Amino acid sequence: MNILESFKVAIASILSNKMRSFLTMLGIIIGISSVITIVSIGKGGQSAITGEFNKIGVNVLEATIDTSAQINQNDYFTMNDVKNIKSRIPEVLNAAPIFQKGGVTVKVGNETKRAVVIGTNNDYNSILSVNMLYGRFISEKDVLSGRNVVIIDDISSKSLFGYVDSTGKTIKIGERSMMVSATIVGVYKSQGGAFASSFGDRMPVILYTPITFAEKMFQDDFRINQIEILVDNAKSFESASNSINRILSSAHHNKDKYKVDNLMKQLDEVNRILNIFTMIIGAIAGISLVVGGIGVMNIMLVSVTERTREIGIRKAIGATRRDILVQFLIESVIISLIGGAIGMALGILFATIIGSFLGIAPGISFLTVLIAFLFSSAVGIFFGIYPANKASKLDPIEALRYE
Template sequence: MSPFEALRGALFSLRTNKLRTGLTMLGIIIGIAAVIAVVTIGLGGKAAIMQEMEKSGVNLFVLYPKSTTGQSGLEANLLSLSDSEALQSALPQVKTLLPTSVDYAAMEVSQKNSSAMLVGTTPEFAVLRRREVAKGRFFSEEEFEADRRVVVIDQTLSDSLFGAGNPLGQQLMIQNVPCRVIGVLAKDTSAFAQFDVSPQNSYAYVPWGTWTDIFQTTRVDQLEGATYQESDLESVIARAKQILNVRHGTTDQYEAYNVQQLVQSTNKITRILTSIIGLVAGISLFVGGIGIMNIMLVSVTERTREIGLRKAVGAKERDILLQFLLEAIVLSLVGGVVGIALGVGSALLTANLLNWPPLLSGWSILFAVTFSLAVGLFFGYYPALKAAKLEPITALRYE
């Protein structure tokens, strides 16, 4: 018997029992669809997260002291305004480095009270953080140098204190110190900002000198910066720590955080989740393969007399083996093709609903096809061999 005739016989047998064939393929379909959907959705989610991170800049870093108190328990001046200038002079790879001080402050305007995190920084802050100004402007270098009483607020604080009114030019009392509102930052619409619902999601920004006047302290909480190239981040951070320890006579007193650490953590978590869900999908594929073996064994039992008759008229063992093996392979491959279509479709639909980039994985589709073929061969071989080894006389006597 030629392979073509064996294939035609296998297809005829499967068409004869359409419901059983469909139910047998269901396990393979679900398993393959799950594998492709999980991998595709995982890649799309990872790409979406990376896009959000890139909005802030992947070459950003923050330097801060591990402790803000000395051995006596008093506030230690572990960072200073001059540290920023010293580090920029010593590290040519650094594009921007600016001081930032943050504290909680009471806000009041026209008998309306609120509170927000007050940030003392430099004019480069908005550029470094890639924050857009919705109204007005950020404070200038001249205002920074002169410690002007000007403030830039975010949209949340603007809505809280001014409602639908125009805040520009209004006088805002910060810790009983009058400051003029000169700008409103646009609302942060990144994916991460959607999960920040805490009361501290209100911010106001003033020149660093103005901040020190309000709180009567010259402390610097952290130094925020960016390198020209992402590859220089680790070396710059290591060197910056050394310089700061030397300048302040400390040992291993400074810590650093950079966006790359978040990227690496996110990638690790994504890989773990994808692997776990992929393993579950793989188990469903295995169960689908067992279903194919079970149905093929039932088919051999049902067609025992047919097998005996065929062998009696001259069919060889390899002909019987080939036909039953092809039936198992067709079940797996058809189930695999349907599963691929279902997996790709569900992944694209999910990506569209979540506004993620649809990233189809070629290797996952190749794996699905290969695995389908392997399942058919592995789980179909034993039933096919059992059918091929039946004795013609015994098979013809079977009731």
Template sequence: MNLWESIRVSLRALRANKMRSILTMLGIIIGVGAVVAMVGIGNGASASITSQIQGLGSNLLVVTPGQSNTGGVMGGSGSASTLLLSDVAKIKTAASAVKALAPAVSTRVQVVYASGNTSTSVTGTTAEYAQIRNVSLEQGRFLTQADIDDGSVRVAILGPSVVENLLGSSQADILGKVIKLNNVPFLVVGVTASQGSSGMLNNDDVIYVPLNTAQNRLIGKKNLNQIYIEAASADLMVTAQEQVTAALRRAHQLGTGQENDFTVTNQADILSTMETVTQTMTLLLGGIAGISLLVGGIGIMNIMLVSVTERTREIGIRKAMGAKGKDILLQFLIEAIVLSVLGGSIGIGLGAGGSELAGSLLKMDTSISGPSIALAFGFSALIGIIFGVFPARKAALMNPIDALRYE
């Protein structure tokens, strides 16, 4: 009997037990579907986080203050008030690999305009910020050197989400209007272009004001929250990082052996950290899904074993009619493989659809990669073979006379 005949015999047997075949496939459908969906979502999350971090600016270094230490109680990272505007000037003169730098302070404010009222984050910074952080303008202008030099001018540049929250539409006309931040009136001079507002990093829900104005009118403290630094080139990132660290240690008069009271974070570091996190997440989700795939495979073996027992008589009849052990083995093995491969294909479809749906619901890109589909498909076929061989062998080795007598 050739392979094609074996396949036809197997398909006929599966059709004869539709309900059981579908239920058996369900385990594999769910398993493969979960693997494909989880890996798709994981890859999508990883890709979107990468693009967000790259969107923060190119060749970016971020200096944040160290932890505060009040009477032995450690505050969170960035809680110390060790970073000052004077540090900026010192870095600028000492670090040759630095192309531009922008000090920044931030706080949360209540924004009021007409009947609109929203809470958002305000960033006080300088004109260089736009270049370093890739901020582009939809309307009006960004902060200028004149704004910074003035020291008390109250101008604001709004992110599109702020405009939308205040007026109900990001396209609304707000340029030249006066809004109130914590009851301090500011003139709106610009609206930034959308940078994509996905995940936890929303670069659109922010208001930019001049550094001094923010420190004097909104925060009331002189320390900085961040210094954003653009290195001259990608190759000079490490050099720049070393120079900035050295300059700040000198500025803060730290002797050898004393720990830094600040942190210089490399964009590449953030990127690789985030990638590690998302990869771990993908692996974790994929692993859990993989376990369900395994359970599905055991389900197939279970059903095939039941099927072999239930069809003992059929096996006996086939053997009496001249079926060899090989023919019976092939028949049951093909049944198991058809179940798992068919289930796997449906699972891939559902998984791709599911991750697409999750992507549109969570407003993130998902990517179903060819390798993950091939892997899931190959794995399900493998499961069919592995978990099918045992029952199929059991059937093939049956003694015809015992099988025929079986009630």
């Protein structure tokens, strides 16, 4: 029997037991679709994060306090530090202090929501670009006078007011014991996109305020522990980093308590973590492929038992052990390949749907699809060898007597 005849016999056998064949393929389908979906979403997430970092630019440094060191109140950054970094280091173009406070309450009428307040200055938007939809970002005058103004994200604006453009509206912010009124001067595009929208009212309001206004609101808890710095080019990183460290250590009379890092280094670490996470989740999903392979083996063993007399007749009329082995092996591979093809189609579909929901483009690559297809073939061969070998070893006399 040649390969083409074996292929025809295998197809006929599969079609004669459609439901059983489909249930056998199901494990392969679930495994392949899960792996492709997870890997594609993982790669899409990496691309989205890289895109966000590229929007920021490669010329950004971040000064932070080393949390592994013993920190005193005097070690936290001040507005003078920001001023000195910008004025005394030639390579520095802009510098923005960052104060962040969670657990804050926002109130509009009778409605209240949780909020995170980010206090900064007018340089922030030129360093970590904020996509303004309506109004404006914090101005220099806002910072100098400590104006009670805020920038709100579009999702929270719509949730609180019923529409996105809430510029000119007033909200109350602060801790429940002491809340102050502030005017919304701008609405920005939330970075969370559709993913953030899905959380609805559970998503906290993200507010940007002049850092001087934040200092008035949270006097007891006010600490600047981060400064974002824009330098003229990437070649200036080392000299600028050394100068920033020197200025900070001198101003605070300490040593080795500050870190100045390039944000692109953080991207490498994020990508490394995402790769590990994707591989682990992909491997867990791949376990279902093993389960699917066991299903293929099981159904092929049943098929061998059901077709014992057929095998005996084939051997009696001249079929060799190799012919029987190839016939059943082809059948198991076809089942795995059909399951793999359906799994690939579903995996691409699921990745596209989930990517659309999360607001990212899934990273569906030809290599991923090819590996998944080859793996499904390997599953068919590996788990089909034992049943095929068992069928090929059947004694024709005993097979013909089988009832």
